[in-house]
Amino acid sequence: MYIYINGNFVRQEEARISPLDHGFLYGLGVFETFRVYNRHPFLLDDHLERLNGSLKALNIHAAFSREDIVKILEGLFEKNGFRHAYIRLNVSAGNGGVGLQTEPYSEPNLIVFSKPLPAAAGMTEKEAVILNLQRNTPEGTERLKSHHYMNNVFAKRELGGRMDAEGVFLTKEGFLSEGIVSNLFWYKEGVLFTPAVGTGILNGVTRRFIMSLAEKNGVEMREGFYKLEDVEAAEEIFFTNSIQEIIPVTIFNGTDFPGKAGRFVGNMHGFYQVHRESLWSRNDINGGVARE
Known part of the structure; x- marks a missing residue:
């Protein structure tokens, strides 16, 4: 290689x-x-x-x-x-x-x-497991995708070798932040929610792409400081990252969710499929279709 x-x-x-x-x-x-x-x-x-x-x-x-x-x-x-x-x-x-x-x-x-990698296929579902390890705070004003990865390494060790699950960090105040290698979203009553950058998360490229997709397609987008009970009342939950794309959640903290059968996550994945062989930036999205 x-x-x-x-x-x-x-x-x-x-x-x-x-x-x-x-x-x-x-x-x-x-x-x-x-x-x-x-x-x-x-x-x-x-x-x-x-x-x-x-x-x-x-x-x-x-x-x-x-x-x-x-x-x-x-x-x-x-x-x-x-x-x-x-x-x-x-x-x-x-x-x-x-x-x-x-x-x-x-x-x-x-x-x-x-x-x-193989050619892109369908979505892979995962269980969301709440970690005991807290999310550390960024070294500077905002988290960089840097070589400082020990918090993630310890979290991965806590989760173990499971390939069917993603660990979810809470902050020391008990707010939801992000997955070990992903950002977190949930959908409820026409609104898409995600933890704010102020919780110490990495502002993921795929995170911002999904937020842009949602807004271009008329979906209200809210960022904020949320607790576990806010997510447990959701209709659909999913993770995002640049390699695994959109990862629907089937179980969150012991509660069942629809996973890839969810209508919203299915629509988002459909838009993802439209764009992934041509799009250079989220700024070029025009609704469900990228501008030429």
């Missing part, structure tokens, strides 16, 4: 970075994961918008355009022979001395990983 690292395509077992990389020493790095459908990187512009904003917040002097990343992806597709793929685009601060640095980082390490 080939990966891209700093201008070169190399076999992944041959890739090297310095132990002085501050992404390794201090967690100063960010990443994006997204799917490629038939060689189209879905919502790439939105992923790069978040990535470039995060790099600025970390004082890493780099920014990447659609053209930059598409060229890299085309090289990976040719090397690895993929049409449908999982992509992880990783940028770490680059080398520094041992010790905290306040100066900007001007030579970051860019690594792009890929692995094959």
Whole structure:
């Protein structure tokens, strides 16, 4: 398997970075994961918008355009022979001395990983399990998709090896926040709800896409601070992330829900299918169909 690292395509077992990389020493790095459908990187512009904003917040002097990343992806597709793929685009601060640095980082390490995925199929249902571990607070003003992933690792260990479930974090105040690797939504009486960014969640790219889809299709959207009882009265519940897309919930904290049989989640998945081989940004949605 080939990966891209700093201008070169190399076999992944041959890739090297310095132990002085501050992404390794201090967690100063960010990443994006997204799917490629038939060689189209879905919502790439939105992923790069978040990535470039995060790099600025970390004082890493780099920014990447659609053209930059598409060229890299085309090289990976040719090397690895993929049409449908999982992509992880990783940028770490680059080398520094041992010790905290306040100066900007001007030579970051860019690594792009890929692995094959099957062509997209139907939705996969999961049970939502409330975690005992609380969601930690962001290191800065808003959570970045950064190398600081220990809270998620501990949560995954608490959930265990279950593939049919997703863990749900609560904040220390008892508010719902997000899944271990997903954002949370629920639908009730014509309104779509999701926890606010102020609960410490990652503002997911797929989260924002679903919110845009809902609003473009006349669905009222509410973000806020919610407790367990707010969700238990819902009609439908689902998770979102960029790899698993929309994940309908069949059981939430012991209560049954319709899963993929839900009408709303079915409609959202239908819109997702329409867009995933062509859309570059949520800003290009025009109702159920993307603008040309």
